[in-house]
């Protein structure tokens with residue numbers, strides 16, 4: 001993820017900051033433009049959880065960017081997306097190792 005975020009910074013000028021969430025495995029990020037202003041948010045839920053998730057990987061919006069709050073001169077509502085994968089979590093002292101296919105799945109699903 002660090003490599004992917006570094007690419008996003010180099011290629012697109014985007015800065016990703018991890019914010020805290022209620023779940024130890026789900027990460028929440030704020031996406032800032034190159035001037036440091038937030039432009040979007042996304043949840044990243046990487047790990048397989050067979051009892052709660054179907055297989056595969058997918059991404060969708062939670063809410064879209066909307067001008068609805070900007071009519072009185074306020075800021076627009078920023079978009080929030082979620083990205084869900086099924087990577088095996090780390091077990092004990094064995095790290096979570098991903099396959100090349102899983103890396104490309106994360107990279108391509110985040111490129112929407």
Ligand SMILES: *[C@@H]1O[C@H](CO)[C@@H](O)[C@H](O)[C@H]1NC(C)=O
Nearest residue numbers: 015017030032035036037038
């Ligand atoms: C990104 O935006 C958030 C929200 O305004 C701000 O708290 C954070 O410091 C910004 N981060 C960077 C690296 O600009």
